[in-house]
Amino acid sequence: MTASFPVLGFDIGGTKIAVCLGCSDGKIIASGRVDNKERHPDDVLPELVALGRQLLADAGMTSTDLTAVGISAPAPHDIPGGRITQPTNMKKWVDVPIRDYLRDAFATTAYMDNDANAGALAEWFFGTGKKCRNLLYLTMSTGIGGGIITNGRLVHGHDYLAGEVGHFSIDPDGPQCNCGIRGCYEAFCGGRAMAQRMQRELAGQPDHPIVRYANGNYDAIDMICLEKAVRDGDAYAVALWDEMCRRNAQGIGGLINIFNPEMIVLGTIAWAAGDLFMTPLQQYLPQFCWPVQLRGCRVIPSGLKRRIGDYAGISVALNYLYEQDRFQPWQEQ
Ligand SMILES: [Zn+2]
Missing domain, CATH: 3.30.420.40 (ATPase, nucleotide binding domain)
Incomplete structure (x- = not known):
């Protein structure tokens, strides 16, 4: 054909x-x-x-x-x-x-x-990752999903469940993940987990900028509220954002060492927040993977958005x- x-x-x-x-x-x-x-x-x-x-x-x-x-x-x-x-x-x-x-x-x-596999395939066939033979795509939205392309093939896994990159533990003493495992990458960096953390930590602070960006509705607190407060320079928001970027570097750095990809394409938060997310992520990555692997790998936001x-x-x-x-x-x- x-x-x-x-x-x-x-x-x-x-x-x-x-x-x-x-x-x-x-x-x-x-x-x-x-x-x-x-x-x-x-x-x-x-x-x-x-x-x-x-x-x-x-x-x-x-x-x-x-x-x-x-x-x-x-x-x-x-x-x-x-x-x-x-x-x-x-x-x-x-x-x-x-x-x-x-x-x-x-x-x-x-x-x-x-x-997540569909996203990886879309970026591979038609987006930022065209013609790469070793490519990872991470969804980076409410949860963290992944699609893995290795040696020019999508990795399905034995039960068609490969690519669950959000669900490996990066801290056994970390927060409980919705999946049942403690300290998953997603439990630190997924949008839903981050929102739950902010709701908990900002309880009783209706005047906090993050809560105000949610119009006082704690259920409406999300990553967009956080991003706005970070751009305002709020100390809590800036510290939380920095921690989240460092944890993302931990998760992504581990994937770079495991898969040796030539490109990792990042979804939602990466293109929505732009340099506010990508710059600290790039700064933290050398802590979590080998220089030779990192040199050969471009970590970039989705082009298809x-x-x-x-x-x-x-x-x-x-x-x-x-x-x-x-x-x-x-x-x-
Ligand atoms: Zn999990």
Whole structure:
């Protein structure tokens, strides 16, 4: 297969689902969104199919023109079985066989992978990491997920669970992680864990700048409130931010020594906060990995940024085709 061909991608999120019709050369033909906030899959799934068919029709195509459908899914899930199994913010999605549902609806091959792997594939095929043979992508949002590409292949692992880079302990006496392990990298640096820590440590301080940036609502405290307070020079915020950057360097430095990647692409916080995050991270990295490994590795923010959702599902489909030698990336870019 050499000429560019169309694929349909679905990026499943707890508030919205991106549906995107694209080409194997990276061209996005059309995309749309379906609301998924606290909705039942029985209502959402038919809308996904309807939107996918609409995008095809608007482009003068039908499902017979599709080579494959790809799904980027949040954990927990059953990748070999193609099922989504009740993610934290999708309580009504209990063991939903979405891959086979979309396969049947579009009468084509459908593939599913987790959202961090999908992000890694999107950056690898179409983003900052094009043509790298050894690449890591870290999601850096509410949690820390990862996708690992080694020797030009995505690492799936024995149970399709490889790449859980947020869940190795970097301090056995550290905070309890939501996953059950103490001191996970994510328990120090994930957006949700950071928010919980700020809520706890700022209790009874409604006039603190971080709380004011959340309009006095402790439940609304997040990394954006923290970033604003850091830019104001608030002492607590500056110290917490610095600690978070150093812990990120610990996590990322360990990954550099283990995988010897030529590039690590960082998601949300890295491109949203820019130099405020990247500069201290780069300064701390030499403490946590060997100079020879660090010299060969570029640690940079995602180039796709928010557009990664449009590429995520498509990239999952393309990777499975690549693994079957039915797709060669970068030929037409
Ligand atoms: Zn954990």
